[in-house]
Amino acid sequence: MKNKLISVEQAIEMIPDGAVLMIGGFLGDGTPELLVDGLIKAGKKNLTVIANDTAFPDRGIGKLIANKLVKKVIVSHIGTNPETQKQMIEGTLEVELVPQGTLAERVRAGGFGLGGILTPTGVGTVVENGKQKITINGKEFLVETALKADFALIKAKKADFLGNLVFNYTARNFNPLMAFAGNVTIVEVDELVPVGGIDPNEVHVPHAVVDYIVRGNAK
Amino acid sequence: MKNKLISVEQAIEMIPDGAVLMIGGFLGDGTPELLVDGLIKAGKKNLTVIANDTAFPDRGIGKLIANKLVKKVIVSHIGTNPETQKQMIEGTLEVELVPQGTLAERVRAGGFGLGGILTPTGVGTVVENGKQKITINGKEFLVETALKADFALIKAKKADFLGNLVFNYTARNFNPLMAFAGNVTIVEVDELVPVGGIDPNEVHVPHAVVDYIVRGNAK
């Protein structure tokens, strides 16, 4: 059977310039930093990044922005990274803002084989521009479509060799959702345990969606 | 603060005839049997039951059918309970069949404040009758609307006094989804632990959605 364990370099080699990436994390908490650093070291270009936020210029996804690897972000928040706002104003970075709960559901829908979801969030605001609306029992909902990515780069606390994943506290955030939505899903883990070393009740993401495992730097 | 721990009788007393109930379980595995027995003992009438299936005449939700408490079921499968089919043919029980994955998403949508989801499942089959369809990137999806219930009756392996829940193996099934979708959610648990007795990473359903706790018979 395929051994999913690879090096950071092997992981990064698979990712072409222009790729659409989902990257886990919430203001850097739960972002696969080694994979992010690998992208920067390899000098990838024109990436599209789907993530909750652009973190800080020196942390997590923010480093990709600061190093100008990214042409477009689909995120809920950019307020903590002045570099994102600067590049957006300069016109070198496209920013698509999505309400956080909607972003979570769009990513999940992509991974779960749904076309999208109907949400009340954003109705009557600028978020509804260009979107279909549906009325159910007299209440309006926006049609928010599914998101997929070429690669999902996620961070887990623990994995077994098959790729069953356990996340840690607030580092969970978008990671389990993105695990399903990447055509190729690469997980950076702090702890690798033998197959059978995780209680089936405690698995957060089953191994079926994980393609490759990279060892992280445990903190 | 409100003590959520009540007796089966107190739980059943809250439920009026004609109530819409979601009941967890998959062919009886993960069904709150004490609550089901309580409904039968109290002789509730004209219930609508949303569940995966109608189990067997002498087990789980099947007992409610056999005892003729139910006027309508919304389920994915009735093949294991001849009593369901009998009452359906006699015209005393309305049966709405929903693909299992769609049912799971409809229940989740109800609990998660979504209007519904877009699924490819059922397109071009009798399941699409009477439903809106939406085309996204040239692919057709059915609009499947959210489901809510007056009461969700669910079964968990473990709870703390606040109502944080942990489910067991295949007894999880629809239970976590229904926990969110009941206007009142009552959980039957085998093991009650002190507040703080569950690792935050291992909580399957946070206590915010649980209204009442009933002690079950541990197996």
Place this chain on the structure above:
Amino acid sequence: MIQDPKIGRTVIAKRVALELKDGDIVNLGIGIPTLVANYIPKGVTVFFQSENGILGMGPAPEPGYEHPNLTNAGGSPVTFLPGAAAFDSATSFGLIRGGHVDITVLGGLQVDEEGHLANWMIPGKLIPGMGGAMDLVTGAKRVIVAMTHIEKNGASKIVKKCTLPLTSVRRVDLIVTNMAVIEVTEKGLLLKEIAPQTTLDEVLKYTEASLIVPEQVPTMPVSL
């Protein structure tokens, strides 16, 4: 043709098992598909997913080791293999609908020339409900129908056009019966293999649908 129904079912299961590749995530339906688990080729590791919320399902436990909270989609006790995971129904169908299940093997009532499957109801007669079948056929990467070639009354189950309600408009990929292996192609149903003890004439006689028949049709590589 194979006369013994039990041998016929075994042939179907053995032949389907040859379709499983190392590392595959596999969902087996109830009935004949369940038997496939008994014939996984040596050196091939597959992971069984069951829609009630488990990946890494093992065989039935020894008597006395049954646990009420570890069952398959038919409600029967099963076991965990190392690396198993449990999850809720939405996640289970996230795996299924999202294309994370490599192969699903399902029983069938009818398959037609377009590769459409009907397997969940016979109006006015049998209405068990679709359970997870519609999601499985719609979402799995590869759909294999494992069924007897004909009904008890001799009627073909491989028909020109399904008369029973469809399970999905998604075409199935492969049909494995006790008489033949048939691939669903853009051009129609392609006869790939013929079962042991079975003639081409028998296959054609018991198949209502048009078949594309190559010059050479090998025998299924399974032992009886």
Place this chain on the structure above:
Amino acid sequence: MIQDPKIGRTVIAKRVALELKDGDIVNLGIGIPTLVANYIPKGVTVFFQSENGILGMGPAPEPGYEHPNLTNAGGSPVTFLPGAAAFDSATSFGLIRGGHVDITVLGGLQVDEEGHLANWMIPGKLIPGMGGAMDLVTGAKRVIVAMTHIEKNGASKIVKKCTLPLTSVRRVDLIVTNMAVIEVTEKGLLLKEIAPQTTLDEVLKYTEASLIVPEQVPTMPVSL
């Protein structure tokens, strides 16, 4: 009116805290709303939910006890209280959008006579993004806006009609400022209380929107 901005913020936080009921699930936004956690009335137990995936969040840890995987929605280290739960972002917003959060307290840029809130962008000037604010206002059972009554340039933030992009068409329930408590009703904005050291004339002067003013308007029951 209260001159010291810090005292003004404290008054807002103290007054909002009085709205919290025993057992409430509460989500506090960044800024003034965060201060509310410091003034929970005695005998009242509330549970703080943070949209990055936690229920049962406690205060900042002692120095040296910070953990990189236990942060609030502003990215700052927090702690667990007994009975805390961690979950993914979809579940977190399932709680929020699904009406399982009893109260959200958010900052504001403008609130208008219809109770509409604008709090996530100033076109051409400040575009941090909406983060979780749109879901919170749309989904929480009760929405309280906690903000200063006027901008630094003296302009009222309680306006006839929002000129900034709306956060949601869902009306907020209560506005608590350093000058007043205002309830959003079907008939318009109802002045409920006036801050200490503040006169009705001052409130009216610094409020662009029309206010419904009862004969008796009590002072906020908070100490300075």
